[in-house]
Amino acid sequence: MLRRAPKWLFHAAWAACAVLALRPIGRVDALAEQALAPVRLAGRALTPLAELGGSVSATERRVRAIAAESYGAAVLEDLVFASLPPAALREGRRSVPARVLDRPSGRRDELVVEPWTLVGVEVGQPVVVHDAYLGRVVALDRRRGRATVRLVTDRELFVGAVHRPDAPPADGSAPARFVVGGLAVGPRRAGGGEPLLGLAAHNPSRPDVHAGGELVVDELLDELDPFADLSRGFRLGALARSEDEGDWHTEPLVDFLFGLYQVVILTPPGAPQVQPPPHPLFEARWARARRASAGDPNPARAGAALWVEDGGEVPLGAAVVGGGRLVGRVTATTPLGIDLALLADPGLSLPVSGVPVEIETPYGEWVPAHDRAPRVLGRIVSLGLDRESGRAAFHLRDAVPLELVGMPDGTRVRLRLVTGSGEAALPSALVVGEAVLSTGSSGGRGRRFLLDAPIDPLRGAQRLFVRLSDDEDGGRVAATTVEQGRAEAR
Amino acid sequence: MRVLPFAAAFGWALLLAAVTAAFARAAPFGPGPGVGLGPWTPDLALVLLMALATSMDRGDARAVAAVVALARAALGIDTPFALLAGLWLAVELLFWSASRVRVDGRFVHAVVAALASASLTLWLRAAAALRAPTPVPLERSAFDDALAAAVATGLVAYLLGRAPARLPGLRGLWHTEETWERVGHVRS
Numbered sequence: 214m215l216r217r218a219p220k221w222l223f224h225a226a227w228a229a230c231a232v233l234a235l236r237p238i239g240r241v242d243a244l245a246e247q248a249l250a251p252v253r254l255a256g257r258a259l260t261p262l263a264e265l266g267g268s269v270s271a272t273e274r275r276v277r278a279i280a281a282e283s284y285g286a287a288v289l290e291d292l293v294f295a296s297l298p299p300a301a302l303r304e305g306r307r308s309v310p311a312r313v314l315d316r317p318s319g320r321r322d323e324l325v326v327e328p329w330t331l332v333g334v335e336v337g338q339p340v341v342v343h344d345a346y347l348g349r350v351v352a353l354d355r356r357r358g359r360a361t362v363r364l365v366t367d368r369e370l371f372v373g374a375v376h377r378p379d380a381p382p383a384d385g386s387a388p389a390r391f392v393v394g395g396l397a398v399g400p401r402r403a404g405g406g407e408p409l410l411g412l413a414a415h416n417p418s419r420p421d422v423h424a425g426g427e428l429v430v431d432e433l434l435d436e437l438d439p440f441a442d443l444s445r446g447f448r449l450g451a452l453a454r455s456e457d458e459g460d461w462h463t464e465p466l467v468d469f470l471f472g473l474y475q476v477v478i479l480t481p482p483g484a485p486q487v488q489p490p491p492h493p494l495f496e497a498r499w500a501r502a503r504r505a506s507a508g509d510p511n512p513a514r515a516g517a518a519l520w521v522e523d524g525g526e527v528p529l530g531a532a533v534v535g536g537g538r539l540v541g542r543v544t545a546t547t548p549l550g551i552d553l554a555l556l557a558d559p560g561l562s563l564p565v566s567g568v569p570v571e572i573e574t575p576y577g578e579w580v581p582a583h584d585r586a587p588r589v590l591g592r593i594v595s596l597g598l599d600r601e602s603g604r605a606a607f608h609l610r611d612a613v614p615l616e617l618v619g620m621p622d623g624t625r626v627r628l629r630l631v632t633g634s635g636e637a638a639l640p641s642a643l644v645v646g647e648a649v650l651s652t653g654s655s656g657g658r659g660r661r662f663l664l665d666a667p668i669d670p671l672r673g674a675q676r677l678f679v680r681l682s683d684d685e686d687g688g689r690v691a692a693t694t695v696e697q698g699r700a701e702a703r
Numbered sequence: 704m705r706v707l708p709f710a711a712a713f714g715w716a717l718l719l720a721a722v723t724a725a726f727a728r729a730a731p732f733g734p735g736p737g738v739g740l741g742p743w744t745p746d747l748a749l750v751l752l753m754a755l756a757t758s759m760d761r762g763d764a765r766a767v768a769a770v771v772a773l774a775r776a777a778l779g780i781d782t783p784f785a786l787l788a789g790l791w792l793a794v795e796l797l798f799w800s801a802s803r804v805r806v807d808g809r810f811v812h813a814v815v816a817a818l819a820s821a822s823l824t825l826w827l828r829a830a831a832a833l834r835a836p837t838p839v840p841l842e843r844s845a846f847d848d849a850l851a852a853a854v855a856t857g858l859v860a861y862l863l864g865r866a867p868a869r870l871p872g873l874r875g876l877w878h879t880e881e882t883w884e885r886v887g888h889v890r891s
Contacts, residue, residue, distance in 0.1 A: 234788055259718065512741050
């Protein structure tokens with residue numbers, strides 16, 4: 214056919230392929246996957262070649278055992294607990310934890326969340342994480358148990374704020390007031406990297422206000438915000454001003470783009486308390502899967518095909534777990550199964566939290582961490598395999614500094630990384646691996662780190678599960694017992 | 704009808720791509736499971752394509768490149784569009800070289816295969832980097848990987864020469880039967 218094709222037709226096809234390779238179009242990619250289904254079936258006949266090369270090494274067994282045993286710990290409960298307001302801000306309020314599911318397409322200033330209950334939840338109620346104000350509930354879907362939250366980064370959402378200076382004014386005058394809402398882009402830091410984003414602060418009530426101190430929510434106009442009392446006192450960030458003495462803004466308390474996994478809706482007290490949902494591995498939203506390829510012929514990629522044995526809709530980006538740990542995310546769905554990008558595949562990205570496990574002392578010894586509360590780290594992106602260590606390297610975009618109480622910047626901390634939520638079909642609290650990071654901030658440049666996780670996580674894995682759509686409830690439970698996890702690790 | 708030779712080319716390309724994948728990650732060739740030859744893995748399906756294309760006309764070679772792209776797409780997570788564009792680039796590179804030098808010789812053939820492998824590696828890295836949800840600088844220089852792939856693939860192409868084209872079932876792709884009429888026409 215190509216032999217008889219006009220030269221211009223071949224060149225047009227070539228150019229089209231090149232353009233589609235660099236600028237993907239979702240529907241065209243999906244059509245190509247459908248058309249490729251028969252050849253993929255042929256490719257899966259060669260799966261036994263994947264076992265070439267011996268058994269799992271001792272190092273692999275160690276990291277597998279860590280992952281298998283740690284998923285059963287109370288990671289999810291710790292994540293939720295870390296998101297609850299401190300005791301002083303809990304008085305007169307009821308906290309309803311909610312898991313961030315997704316962002317409506319194209320809207321970075323909105324979140325779709327799944328509260329533990331919708332009893333007592335109403336439109337207009339404030340949404341916070343720990344002591345940081347995030348935004349308000351703008352819509353409820355009681356049938357599906359979802360709520361839509363508009364973030365304070367939206368330029369249409371404003372909230373009144375009061376300035377808490379570092380030292381009270383000498384003349385005893387009233388503190389300055391601001392209106393906060395919308396994004397403010399900070400300066401690009403020395404040495405490159407991304408500019409940090411803060412919240413824009415408008416209309417200061419006094420001209421003599423100085424940078425420093427912080428802004429906290431204090432909405433005076435109850436007719437504009439009927440739940441103003443609930444949000445009063447929550448922090449918006451440290452007050453700062455651009456270098457040219459122009460716009461006011463706050464320094465970020467949370468990573469609004471990639472660091473919102475668990476949030477809390479504040480309601481008036483009185484409604485009943487609720488039981489926490491199960492760990493994501495115990496939800497009936499998983500389908501059993503097994504390996505169906507010999508691996509990727511491109512040495513720079515780390516991918517595999519999987520058979521999905523049960524029915525159900527598998528969305529792009531869905532999590533795949535084996536032995537209680539995350540092994541990768543779905544990159545394509547075909548009539549015969551799914552394609553999977555493993556953790557070492559360059560470009561794979563994940564929202565993660567880190568649970569401190571050990572801290573390095575000034576004498577070089579590693580001691581157990583005194584503070585094991587999970588930290589929201591933000592988005593990590595795989596850089597591929599590090600050839601010297603044989604481990605997957607990652608880039609962390611840290612919008613907020615990593616802090617440990619009583620520890621100076623630069624202290625090395627071993628963290629157990631678990632997934633955060635906020636992306637479709639990627640639940641939180643799945644074990645990713647362990648990594649060593651330093652406290653402090655990279656100033657927008659990001660950090661590189663190596664992950665302790667199985668290099669070939671599919672090797673020897675007996676049970677693989679793929680996450681179904683968040684609307685599916687007819688799947689299986691993916692949890693295995695610690696004993697089964699240990700057996701797999703062996 | 705030459706469906707069978709093309710089907711055979713698909714089968715061989717699939718097998719060679721799977722062997723390539725195994726070499727890339729198999730423990731005996733690297734520091735551990737999952738880290739085999741890595742970037743030093745020879746692209747055996749590309750070696751087959753180059754061996755076949757040397758003996759074919761340009762149109763048939765493009766068709767075989769499409770078949771090899773299908774075979775690689777069946778196993779990996781690279782987009783089929785990038786594979787197709789990259790392997791067509793390899794074929795065009797071969798025919799461009801053939802218009803200037805004799806590529807029948809083992810050494811020149813290996814050099815062209817090495818160049819094609821380097822081009823394909825760079826192209827697939829670029830496509831993967833641009834399609835990633837959050838593009839970041841890749842871990843090692845793409846040129847280092849391209850050089851390693853070129854050396855490994857070129858070495859295998861030199862050792863095997865055009866032997867892969869003589870694998871069972873592929874003869875119909877490059878051996879054209881002559882008729883008395885055609886021979887007579889050429890002689891006259």
